[in-house]
Amino acid sequence: MDKYVISVAGAILVPAFEFLYGGGDAVGAIMTALLFFIVMDWISGTRAAKKDNSYASKYGIDGVIRTVFMLLLPAGGHLLDVIFNLPGVIFGALAFGLIYHVLQSMTANSIRAGWGDWLPLPVLNALIEWVKSELDKKLKRAEDRKGGSVDAKQG
Numbered sequence: 001m002d003k004y005v006i007s008v009a010g011a012i013l014v015p016a017f018e019f020l021y022g023g024g025d026a027v028g029a030i031m032t033a034l035l036f037f038i039v040m041d042w043i044s045g046t047r048a049a050k051k052d053n054s055y056a057s058k059y060g061i062d063g064v065i066r067t068v069f070m071l072l073l074p075a076g077g078h079l080l081d082v083i084f085n086l087p088g089v090i091f092g093a094l095a096f097g098l099i100y101h102v103l104q105s106m107t108a109n110s111i112r113a114g115w116g117d118w119l120p121l122p123v124l125n126a127l128i129e130w131v132k133s134e135l136d137k138k139l140k141r142a143e144d145r146k147g148g149s150v151d152a153k154q155g
Contacts, residue, residue, distance in 0.1 A: 108131040112135070
């Protein structure tokens with residue numbers, strides 16, 4: 001029975017994925033990398049929020065919705081590529097832009113969580129410089145959430 005459920009799920013999900021994102025090993029690898037780093041960002045963000053006592057389940061629920069939106073952006077890019085007969089240009093731009101942003105967010109969250117202490121000081125300083133604006137935004141949002149301000153509920 002389980003074999004048939006998995007087969008049916010694959011028969012539905014694989015064509016749906018290829019319709020949304022396109023086919024090929026590169027597309028699968030890019031979307032797997034994006035999903036991997038989103039999960040890493042969630043892990044580091046949850047740990048950082050618990051460390052500075054700014055964790056809120058409402059923000060977590062909003063994060064799920066934001067993640068679905070982020071995962072659909074490259075799909076929209078692929079659909080536009082199909083419309084304009086482009087070889088994955090818009091898909092690639094959106095996917096790599098998201099990966100870059102998620103890497104910055106994950107790095108900033110990791111530093112907030114205290115995990116940067118494991119790195120040599122020059123590497124940590126370079127990372128802090130790279131994610132400075134993202135880190136500043138996250139720290140402000142964490143402080144706002146602790147205070148319960150209106151901005152925190154929108155961020």
